[in-house]
Amino acid sequence: MKSINKNQFLQQIYAQSGELPQELLALLGQEFGAIEHYSLADIQLINKAPKELKFVEIWCVLTEKAVLIFEEINQHWQLTKKLPMQKISKIKELGNLSYYTLIFTTADDCPPLATLRYSGRQKINMDNLKYLIEQKIKYPKKRQERDSVGAKYHENYAHHVLKNYIDAQNNDVGKKAQTLWRLLSYLKAYKAAFIFGAIGAILTTVVSLAPAMLSGYLIDKIIGPFQRGQLEQNAAWKMAWIVVASIGFFGVTKEFFNWIRLNKMSIIGEWVAKDLREELYTHLQRLGLDFYSSKQTGSIISRVSSDTDRIWDFMAFGVVEVGIALVSLTGLSTALIYLDWRLGLIMTIPIPFLLYCIYVHGETMQKLFIKAWRKWADLTNVLADTIPGIQVVKAFGQEQRETSRFNQSNEITTHEFNHIHRQWTKFWPILMLGIHGVLMSTWVFAIPRLLLPASHEGYLSAGTFVSFLLYMTMFSQPIEVIGQMSRMLNRALSSAYRIFEILDTRPSMVDSPNAKTLTTVQGHIEFKNVDFSYDGVRKILKNIDFQVCPGEMIGLVGQSGGGKSTISKLINRFYDVDEGEVLLDGENIKNLERSSLRKNIGMVLQDPYLFHGNILENIRYGNPSAKLSQVVKMAKMANAHEFIMKLPHAYQTIVGERGHTLSGGERQRVSIARALLSDPKILILDEATSAVDTETERKIQNALDNLVQGRTVIAIAHRLSTLRNANRIFVIADGKIVEQGTHHQLLAKKHGEYKKLCSMQEELGQKFTLK
């Protein structure tokens, strides 16, 4: 979406507008204040009984003072409803299978002020609109208290309607030529080898034309004259052997050039795929967490693996095969017309028709393949379901049922693929029959001319005809390649789009040109009036303001979704704040190199991630050159040494994918050892002990007590007991710090939030204690 704006793009893909019409904007005037947001209601009730709906464009505009509803009547926009904010008491959304209804109500005993209907395509915007209106109802006067979209509203509408489309696809669709050109530009680095390969391909084609021509020459100029007594035996022998040797020479030369072509192109294809993989992976490392949260892991992995493999196939064979086929067909047609234009035309005129037949066949096959792939997907889904869940299958004694399910799916899939085989095995013999038909026509037209006296105008020599016959055998392959060109190209372009989509995704955050490298860190953290939202509408943090001194331990507590983890993500600069600043040792973290910032921040998460490899490699992940003695020391501090030594190969035991051979508590202690070894000045503990049993929690807690010494620590916890050593505790609710102080200070507050949380946990503890 670089060359067209989002509004044009929306129009192009959904045939709907992404902006308020100009005529409608003119109706708005100053009376209602500035626009804050808008959305489209694309469904309207036109008849109640029988119920009748239709797709329409009704714009719902939220301004400072009112909600305005505009409809197009007789091709002119009209303000059909204005709902002053003070009149709206509630806004309610109802959903059914195909659309949603938004009802604006005033007093309970009055009919609704307005009702809007809309499809799922408009839902995000309508949800945002609803949320903003609710904010206005909740905080009618305190503007600073409520969330607002402000000047971004016009970007937000189109962005949210396009979101699912863009997430599923990419920005570059519709520019095939550009994408192809961009793909081919990767060959530049291998220009010399590519030229070699291309010359090899052209020469293979040109040289392959020679033997047929020479065969004709042999018959017309040597065998014929010799048989008619016009050429002496010695001369005939000599000439014939020269021609035969030449045919042999051209055969060898052709294969030599073919070898150059295959060798160069397949190797270039591999290099291009390698370059793409490298560029892609390097770029992936630069992208922010927002990118990873919007894409499925499998989809990203397949772009680096199977899509680059498809590109290799296209580069290695597709580019040149198509080129060769075009050169061959042009060369063959030229040679045939040159030899005899009348027979040449008989041979070349049916070519477009044959290509068309192959194209139609390709289209039919594609439909059949879609069907077969669906069945294949069903089959693999059965496997993907049952193999990982085999324990459940066995526990419920469902082996027989699952076997039947698999067999049934297997049988359906086999039928579909056999259908495909029946189709293509029928088509190709028919096509070859067509080619033979052309061949027969050539015979039919050639024989009368072959039997004419040599002096006659229409005479056709036997040699020319033999050349013809030999050329005809070379016809089918290029026709087949050209017929399948579109599918081959589409497959390659599809992969190229997927790869370029990632390469074109700009990291949402980049280091400023003058970004400073952090060398020594004291660990002083300050949040200055920080506002943050993930979607540009709902604020997760509101005016957060606090300071943490070096070496201080801060506990963050509060209900889920309150914004605790967001605070830790902002310290790491996984996201940038919307308003305010996050400072580290007095420096705005936006002015720091992200890599150096993150090297100084250690994280221990609820579900620690271990890489496939051994324990030693995992502990050393943040500090690969650490001495073995240090590794053991840190493992001991993390209470991990003891269990590691019980493993068969101690520190060199392979932990498996994601560390699945270890228990949750063991993985956590390895991750604490890893954090200790990288020795960060700032440490974030995000629910580090929430997923383990009491005994393991005790061990982890002891390890954490070692870990926090001499560091600035931000600890997020639900179990308040884990924050007993915190210097201060912040209670976060609804994006704000609602209380702060030491454990005792907060407990002393009679109706305080912290006290409530503590009481609730105590009650739960008592309720579930075995008596």
Add this chain to the structure above:
Amino acid sequence: MKFTKDQQGLLSIAGKQVSIKPCFPWHNKREHLSFVDENGKEIYYLENLTSLDTDSKNVLEEFLQDIEGVISIEKIYSINEEVELRKFVVRTNLGKRIFYTKLDEWPFLNGKKEIIIQDLNADIFQIKRFGDLDQQGQKLLSPLVG
């Protein structure tokens, strides 16, 4: 239990506004109904309508019609594959519509005849019977449902 329609035209149980949520939206939408308040909390569960008095039944019928409304496809103009997506251009009972599904997400059969297509935005499109489509529509759709 008494169902009424309040002044705002919304469904109420004992003076409390509720929304209907069928437990099995693809099967019988008139059975196993959950009635939730504005916070999404279930306040009543109804297995079927037989136990209701006539007034309540009539009120409920009206609201059930609302939740049963599904967009029906009447004609398929084209189905084309784009990168990662399948584009449908169709005429529905509400008018012409362009929508997209992911390439590996297929229409599915609800019961024996009804075909359901869910698009990228979770909008539901229904085809009552494959045979109701014209020849072109059947030809376009058959690779996706056969």
